[in-house]
Amino acid sequence: MAQTLSREELANELDSAYSKLDVLLDGVGEADLYDAIAVDGWTVHDVLAVRVWWAEAVSEWIAAGLRDENPQTPAAxxxxxxxxxxxxxxxxxxxxxxxxxxxxxxxxxxKLLRRYVETLDDDQLLSVGVFSWTRTWPVSRWIAVNTITQYASLSKMVRRLLKSANQL
Structure with a gap:
């Protein structure tokens, strides 16, 4: 995800990546595989927790930027x-x-990130340096790499697990 997506591309790809992951996670529940190892000793539950944390973190960073604050990234x-x-x-x-x-x-x-995609003005969403925490990336890229890219990787892990459990 090297290039910066337009507002419409970001919204569509976020919706698609999340929807696909959500359906796959339903399958994980049905197959009782949340405790199965997904990658590097982490279970599906563990990887999901990390994906949740990053989505929440980016949401918090955007909110801080809108309040003219400079959040400590990636975390205190x-x-x-x-x-x-x-x-x-x-x-x-x-x-x-x-x-x-x-x-x-x-x-x-x-949902919150999707709302930001819809409501941030073009400069806030697509320009570099609008918020101090974004450094050399626009907010849109921060959203993309912490959602779309991460959901695609977790989806790939889940598909592999479901396939090996003959659930796909």
Missing amino acids: GYKWTQTPALNQSVVEASAGTSVRELRDRLEAAV
């Missing part, structure tokens, strides 16, 4: 070079969180 106590440790902390913190809660939070985060 973490540098960008420490995202593997951050992701692991998300996995550990979400261990007791139900799949239903994670899916509800994901849906809410996607």
Whole structure:
């Protein structure tokens, strides 16, 4: 996802990626595979928790930017070079969180990000440097890499698991 998407492309791809993932996650539930290892020792539940966290984080960063605040990215106590440790902390913190809660939070985060795609003006959504936290990327790209790209990778993991469990 190197190029910057237009507002319409971003909205369409976000809707599509989320819808496909949502359907696949229904299949994971039906096959009782949320505790199956998806990648690098992480379960589907773990990967979902990380995907939720990033969608919520981008939503919070956008909200902070709209309030003329500069949020600490990626998170308090973490540098960008420490995202593997951050992701692991998300996995550990979400261990007791139900799949239903994670899916509800994901849906809410996607709806909020979708609302930002619709309501931010063109400059806020598509220009570089509008918010200090965006650095060299427009907000649209931050949304895309933390949703569309991430949902596609989780969908691929889930399809592989469902196929190996003969559920696809």
